[in-house]
Amino acid sequence: TALFTVNSLDDNDDGSCDVTHCSLREAIAAANAAPGHDTIEFALGAITPTITISGSLPALTDPVTIDGSSGGSSRVALDGSLATGDGLTLTSSDNVLRNLVIHSFPGSGLAINSDSNLVAGSIIGLDHNGASDLGNGSYGILITDGSFNQIGGSDPADHNLISGNDHSGIRIDNLAASGNIIQGNFIGTDSSGTSAIRNSNYGILIFDSPDNIIGGTAGVTVGGPCTGACNLISGNGANGDDSGIFIGDQEADRTQILGNYIGTDVSGTLDLGNSRDGIILYTYTGNGRGGPDFTQIGGTSPAERNLISGNNRYGIHMRADSSGTIIQGNYIGTGVHGTSALGNSQHGIYSTNSKTTVLGGTAGITVGGPCTGACNLISGNGANTNYYGAYFADGIDGATIQGNFFGLDVTGTQPLGNSGYGLRVEAQSNALVGGDTPAARNIIAANGISGLHFTGGIDGSNPGSVRGNYLGTDVTGMVDLGNVGYGLVVRDCYNCLIEGNLASGNSAGGIYTDH
Template identity: 45%
Template structure:
């Protein structure tokens, strides 16, 4: 029953999230709750803790402690350090976990103009220490730079419904150099669900709600046991412009033992750029990881597969009638029969479950992986198709313009939101 409730909630709100800003949604929630709020202003970049947060002195450590102790439903931590501009906070030990709902708002630092100014530098925090540990539900992190912690940049546990926007996790303040955290960039663990990482992304450099999650020593974003999470509009493995490599050491995004997550979404403006990572672009591991949509992303330049179902480092072969189980039910991928650039047509076939409707997404890419399977750099077309009684369908798609001699690849997503790996490439004529 819980799984069904998560699925209904998740897919009911997804279209709305595409049409309204995350901040407006949060504001509406606060109004509906009628919740009092207390604001704690961080006015010092040192790590002192004398037990109070006031106009004389308030460190981030003191502000988190005060927010945790507050009786307000949702507290806000803002910043007004020095004369404004970039400020670095270097904790000398682990910061307190956020155990009561709070918004940590880096956009309030004077001089903020779209790029984060508040840096959390974990160099001196200790081995294995995470940047922020959030166990409270309905908390928000806005526009922080979190780097050089021995553990992960942000860890979400237990509570769900959290939002992370506009933050650089694993880079310098400029977003153009690797200052990675020792483990994951963002880790969603211990059943934390219904979290939102990012949002719709405008063209150009990564600005809020886009997050830059690059340079970390493990996975960029790891979802372990959480359900109903939305990961959209982020740059994972690139610099702030989404063009130069700052890859995470392992996968860009990893899903382990988790269901009903959405990586990207049905429209291009919520797709993530997932590139230059040391293993897979997106990996879906363990048989329990099903119904995970991977849609409209730009995935390219990763060392292994663009999408890997099973974390076995090789393409998962198609099977007759697609009756197997496994990560995302090992959904069969389509086949590209031909692609002609002069009239923008692509011929696609799919062998999968009989009498079933699938979403086919077609991508242009260059080059293919060494095994001749694709990654999908540029989404050029999408269409719903229905297989016949034998599980077969063939169609010719009219797509957006693509370049002769580039490679074409595709994915298939079933009605239960299981997305396949990328298909074998076909060179466009």
């Protein structure tokens, strides 16, 4: 191993890195030539030194640690306004990049084509202060054919700020790029997490890449600001076209999205919505491929909860021939405390052509008490009555919807209605809403139309069932918190099983059926 010290702000290369002159370009070349894991440090004398790059820097072909906080500076900035291509390119594995500012490159800020690298404590796409947009011309970070990379971490010193880039903040691409971890970053905001400085496309884009993790539970402050492994993914997308997180196409399986704030400010109390959806699962129509399978959004522990609120279209959008999606324990359309509305502008959840989705569950449910465990709190969504808490449309196989609150606050005792239906389920063969145990009960109350609109199987051969829910009351079943329409509307539901529901206190009546 060797230590190379950058002592010049210029971008010249005279063929050697020594005490009289060593530019970053020369230090990278020297580290590439030296065996073992080397270190590049800086002795530039300035508090906020900036190195203006001309041309392209050499790729990192041998493992190295580059730490921009050395030599008395806060972070060393790499200004790519005169450069070509990407900022730093990693083709070797096991590199560590810390405390850098990387902005204004015509390509991506970082291009990672290797495994097990760490990017921490850096600002990508903004100035030293994290306040002014100096975005890179493509992605903030692009990972192709690289696995087990970590972007950020749960320690505050590891958090990255990735904003202002002309494409997405982070893109992970290809089947060979798997098992990457994105934690503790601000993506689409300024350094305070209170103002948007958007990445022009998605905050995070994962395409045909499996087994990636967005967020986590370490250091998460339940009910407080976005800390620890929590990613703040807000403010992204231009002209209403793009979303916070995009998970796309057949190979993007088993993504875990845990403990993030998506569409709010860092406090979780104010709207800082992504221009379209909070999360979208997608497959390109007509390409003959399926969508991402076995995506996990949230979990049964409070630290796994995602806050998905304030987005300008849907909170979660499943527009994919995907299967096995699990959505548990999230707050969708409320503030971080679950007591006030911070709605997504259209549906809280919108699903088309998604198979065997699980929304909620029975694990960790507090029967007769607040929304805990697998319970999703889906309230406060929709700018008008055309939009619902959750809408499952055009389905081809069943959804299981259990243990959720639609239209109430987290205590289950106060109204926090969605503008339209609390829940609408159409043409879902074998759909199950509720169940035979108290823990499976959905509480659907205080919504702007009816509580639940339910249509049975596509051809009547695989009917659905609605069992054991409270429709129009609080969580105890004793207090009137009626929906504006009916508690339950059942249409075209041949051989459906409707039993054991409490429908009470609703303005138009308890249950309406056309058969």
